[in-house]
Amino acid sequence: MYKDIDLLERLQHFFGFDRFKGQQEAAIKNVLGGDNTFVLMPTGGGKSLIYQLPALIMEGTAIVISPLIALMKNQVDSIRGMNAEDNVAHFLNSSLSKAAIAQVKEDVLAGKTKLLYVAPESLTKEENIEFLKQIRISFYAIDEAHCISEWGHDFRPEYRRIKPIVEEIGKSPIVALTATATAKVQHDIQKNLGILDAQVFKASFNRENLYYEVRPKVKTVNQIIRFIKQNEGKSGIIYCLSRKKVEELAENLQVNGIKALAYHAGMDANTRSTNQDKFLMEEVDVIVATIAFGMGIDKPDVRFVIHYDIPKSLEGYYQETGRAGRDGGEGKCITFYAYKDIQKLEKFMHGKPVAEQEIGKQLLLDTVSYAETAICRRIILLHYFGEKYEQENCGNCDNCLNPKEQIEAQEEIVIALKAILEVNEKYKGDHIANILIGNKTAAIKSFKHYTLESFGTGADHDERFWNAVFRQSMVAGLINKDIENYGLLKVTPEGHAYLANPVSFMLVRNHDYEEEAESEGGAPSGGSSGDPQLFSMLKDLRKRIAKRHNLPPFVIFQDPSLSDMSIQYPINIEELQNIQGVGQGKARRYGKDFVELIKQYVEDNDIERPEDLVVRTVANKSKMKVFIIQSIDRKISFEDIAESKGIEVSEVISEVEAIVNSGTKLNIDYYINDVLDEDHQEEIFDYFREAKSDSVQEALDELGEDEYSEDDIRLMRVKFFSDMGN
Template identity: 40%
Template sequence: MGVSVLPSHPLSKVLAEVFGYTGFREGQQQVIDAVAAGRDALVLMPTGGGKSLCYQLPAIQSDGLTVVISPLISLMQDQVEALQAMGVAAAALHNGMSSEEAAAISQQLQENAIRLLYVSPERALQPYFTRQLQQWPVQLIAIDEAHCISQWGHDFRPEYGQLGSLREMLPQVPFMALTATADAATQADIASRLHLHDPVIYKGSFDRPNIRYVVEDKYKPQKQVRDYIARQRGASGIVYCGSRKKVEDLAEKLHQDGIKAAAYHAGLDHKIREQVLRGFVRDDIDVVVATVAFGMGINKPNVRFVVHFDVPRSVEAYYQETGRAGRDGLPAEALLLYDPSDAAWIRSIINEQADEDRRRVEQHKFAAMQSLGEGQTCRRLMLLNYFNEYRDNACGNCDICLDPPRQYDGTVDAQKVLSCIYRVEQRFGMNHVIDVLRGSKSQRLTELGHQQLSTYGIGAEQSHEYWLAVTRQLIHRGLVVQNIQQYGVLQLTQAARQVLKGEVALQLAEPRINLVVSKPRVADRGDYDKVLFRRLRALRKAIADAEEVPPFVVFNDTTLVEMAVHYPTDKTALLEITGVGQKKLERYGTEFLSAITAYLDADDEPLLSF
C-alpha cells in the first residue's frame, strides 16, 4: 500500500502528532475529503490498509460525533483502548458494560465530550438510541465490515441489512461503508441497502505483498500443522478448522507439544471465548485453533501466519481470513491444506441449499475457491483476478512462484492408478487403491483377496503421499471422479480409456511432498537487530500488562522493528519512528529510549541479523 507525502492538508498535523504517521496511505485523503464535503462513501481497502483512519482522523478534528457501527464487542474495545492511548475521546456502548459505565458515557455524549462512539448494529437500531442520534451533533455514520449488509456477501447478517433505516432518519448525515472484501454484486447491494446517495467509491488494491500464499496437499494434516507451527518459534498464528471437533483435537495436541495454543468456537462458553480472544490479543496465547466464529473481532497487527486446515467456501472468506496475517506490513504466510475430497463434501452441502439463487451464488463462489486451491499458476494472480484486479506478472512470493511445479511424463503413473481403480472394480476409496498399489499387507486387503490383483505392489517404490498427489491430479484432469454419495469411491470416466490404452501421453506435475518454501519462520528477515527487537517486545509486554491493554496499543511490531533498525536515542529521533506520536512519546518514550540506550551501551557493535 503506497504512502503519499503529506502536503499542507488540514489534518496533516493530527495525523503526525496523534498517530505518528508522516503520510496518508493511498485513498485515505480522497475518502476523507469526500466525506468532509458531505458525500457518502463506499471504501474497499484490504485488511491492514488503513480503513479506520478514514473516519477516525476527521472525527478527532471535528466538534461533532462520529458513530461507528461495528460487529463485535471485543473489536470495539480494542479500537477504543488504542484510541484512548493516543489521547482521543473515544467510547463504546455495548451490553457487556455495567449500567453505571453506560450512564457515564451517556452523560459525556450529552456534554458533547466524545468524538468517536462505537456501537453494535443491534444497539444502533434500538428506538431509544435512534432518538438520541437525532439529538446529538452526529457528523458521520461509519459502518465497518459492510459486506455483512449484503445477501451476496460471504457473511450476511440480517441485523446489518436493516441499517438502511438509519439513513432515512439522518438524511443530511454522510454515511461511510467500509469493507475489505466485496465483489461487484456485493458492492451494489451495500450501496442499495444503505440508500447511499451518489457515493464516492474507493477501491484499493487487494494485493497484500507481504503475505506469502502457500497451498500444500493435505495428507497427514495434524502432523503437517504441528510441524509447521513448531517451525514458527512462538510467532502468533491462527489455524482455521471446519468443525468444532477438529478445533478441540488439534488445540489439545498443540498444547501437549508445549505450544501456547487454545481452542475457539461458537459452542464454547462466552467467557471462555472472551478469555481466549483477550489472551491472544495480549500475546499470552501464541496460536488460536478456531472455526470461522473467530473472525472479525481480531484486532491484532502481528499475526504472522494463518493456516487453513480445511478449504474455505469462498475466495472472499479465504481472503478475509488470510488477511488477518501481517496487518503490520511485516512478512507473513497463509498456508492452505487442500484435499479434493474436502471440496467434494462442501459441494454436496451447498447442493442441499433450498434457495435456488443462494445455491447458485455459493456454487459459483466455491468453484472459484477450488480453482485457487488446485491451480498451477501464481496464487496471487488468481486471487487478484477474482477481485477484477488483473495483472500479468507473477508475484514471486507464493509456493508456485518459489517452487514451480516441474512437469514430467506421467503416463505410466496414471496408468498404474487407473488400472488399479479398475481392478478393484471401482468400489473403493483413495487410500485403499493406494494400499493395493504399494503392496500393503493390511488385514482388510488380505481378507478381500486384493493381494492377488495384477496391480498389487506395482507402485511400491513410491510413498503413499506420492500416489495421493498423482491420484488427485487425475481427479483434477477429469480422468477419475470421487463419488461423495458412495463414501468417496474412485470411479473412472470415459476420458480414462485413452490413457489406459496408451493412446495419449499425459504430462503431470511432479508430486510436491516436501514443500520447502514454508519451512523458514515467516517473520525472519535480516535487516533489523533481532536481539534488540526481542528486548523491546518484552518491555512492551510488561507495560501493556501493567496497563491491562493489548501490546499493540503501546506500539505495534512495525514500530519496534524501525527502532531496531535506526536505534533512536533521543526524543527527536524517536518521533521520526512510524507510529510514535506526541502522546505516545510522552507516555512511553522514556522507557523505550532507556532500553535502547542500555542495549547500545552493553554492545559496542549491534548485530543486524542472527
C-alpha cells in the first residue's frame, strides 16, 4: 500500500532533512509494511523519526506509549512545530483538564490527529480503552521499552500490562524502541510484548561526537564552576546521587553567577516542571538533578553532562551521558570518581535480597572497571553492550588523548595476594594496606599483625597505591570483596592460579590530579557558524519567538539550522527550505521573521551571498587563509593546523595576524586558554590597553622575557585586536 511512496520527499517535506541516518529508512519501511519492529539505537540516533514519519504517512492514528509526561509534551511541541496544524499530535495524560481531554478525543475521532501520546497508566483506564476501540490505529509505538524489563535500569511494572491492553483494544503492529539494552533486556522486551518475530534494527552504540573523561574528585565544585565558565552560555546537566547534594551544588553555582536550577523527585511537581521548562527555554543554562530521576529531556543541544557522583551501572551512565550532543554537535561527558562513592553505593545494598545484591555488585564492578581503566573508554563502554570497537585509540576520550602511565606490578600483586591469605581472608583492604606499609595502627597492635611475614613488605609504596592494587586486582578477577561480611577481601580461584604462576600485570599509576585538574584540555569542540554575528542575532530572534509561542527555542529551529543560515544567508521562504533541518511546514510557520532579519543584515553589511559555502569576508583570500579560518572555527589547535600544512606554529600565528589585521574577527580563546592562564592573559591584555605601540619586543621588555614568550605576546595581541578593534 505504501510501497510507491517517495520517503526522501516525505522526509524533506515534514522534517526538512535531505537524508536518513543509519538504519532509519529500512526500519521505517518495515513499519509501513505493517510488521512488528524492534529498534535499538543510542540516544541521538534518531529513534523517534522511525515512528513519527510513518505515523504522518499512514492512515489512522499511531498510539505512542511513553513513560514521562515532560517528554510527551516535548515531542508533541516538536511535531507541531514542523506542521501547519496543531491537532496533528496530541497527548493524553493526567496533566490535562476535562475540557482539554474532550478536545483531544474530538480531534482524534475526526481523523485530524496522526500521533497520540499516552502514558502507560492512562492506557489502562477503562474510558480510554473504550475510546481507543473506536478509532483506526495505524500501529503502537512503545518508547523507552527497556522499562518492561526487570533487568533494565529503569523498570516500571505498569509496562508489563501493555500487551494484554493492546490485545483488548485491537491488535495492530508494534514498534518497540529503546536507547539502551543488553542482550538480556532485549529478549525480555520482545518476549513480554509478544514480538519475538519482530525485525530488529540495532545501531552502533558508538556516539563519536561524545568526549568521555573521568576525573578524580579533587576540589570538585571548583572544577565544575571553572568548566562551566569556560563553556559559558552552553546547556548542561549535572547529576548527583543525593537530593541534598543537588540543592547544595545548584546554590553554589548560582552564587558564582551561573544560571542553574535544581531538579529532583523530592520537589513539588510544579517547581520541578517550572525548572525543567526554564532549562528547555534557555532561561537557565544548567540543571542539577538526581541520577535516580529520569529527566525525560529531548533537548538536542545539551553540550555537557557532568556526573558529580559515579552512577550505579554503566547502562545508567550511558543513558545519562547520551543526553549530550543529540544534534551531533559537541558533547562533553565529565565524570568525577572517588572509590569511596562506590563503597557508599555498596552500603546502600545492605538489607536487599541476596540476588539483587549480586546483580548490583556486578554492575558496580563494571562501573569501577570503566572508571579505572587505562584503555580507550569507548572500548569498555561498547563491549558492555556487546559491540566490538575495532580501533585502539578513539581520539575522543581522556585515556586516548592523555594515555595514563602503566607500571609493571607482578611482584606487588603477589605480595598483596599473599597478605590476604596470611590473615585468612578475614580483613578489609585498608587493614591489609596498613600491614603491607608496616603501619602499627591500634588494630594491627591488638591483633599482633606486626609479627606477620607480610608486615612491611610493601613499605616502599603508600596506602593509596595498595588500594589501587586491590581495586585493579578485583577488576582483573584475582580477588573479590565479600559484601555480606563488611567487605572482607577474598582470593578467587583465578587469584590462586596467578600465585602459582605469576605473569606480567600492568598497573595504571594513579595520577596526582591536584595540578592537572586545573587544565581542561582534550575535549574536541563542537560545530561552528559561518558568520558569528548573524548566528548570535538569529539565536536572539529564536529566543524571542520561542517566548512568544511559549516553546523551547530548539523547537523553532535547531542550532545546526541557524548555523547553516549564517553560512547560506537565505532571504526568502523558498531559500529557507533548502537549509538543513528546515521543512516546508517549519519555514512557513516561523520563517518570515528569520528571512527578514537575514535580508536586512545582508543589506546593512553589503554581503555578497554565496551559492555554496563561503567564509565571510575572506572570499577573495588565499586558500591557506580560508583553511586557517575554518580550522579556528572548528577550534583545532595551532600545532595541528601547522602540522597539516607542513609549517611552523609561528607561521600560523603570522597568517592569523594578517587575517585579523585585515578586519576579520577571530575567536582564538580556545587555544589561548590552553597555553596561558587567566592571570597572565589579563596582564598582557591590560598592557595593550595602555600601551603606546603594538610592538612585541616592547611588551616583552615591560612584562619580562622570563615570564612570557614571543608567541604568548603575539597571541594575546591577536586577541586584543580582534576583541577591541574588529
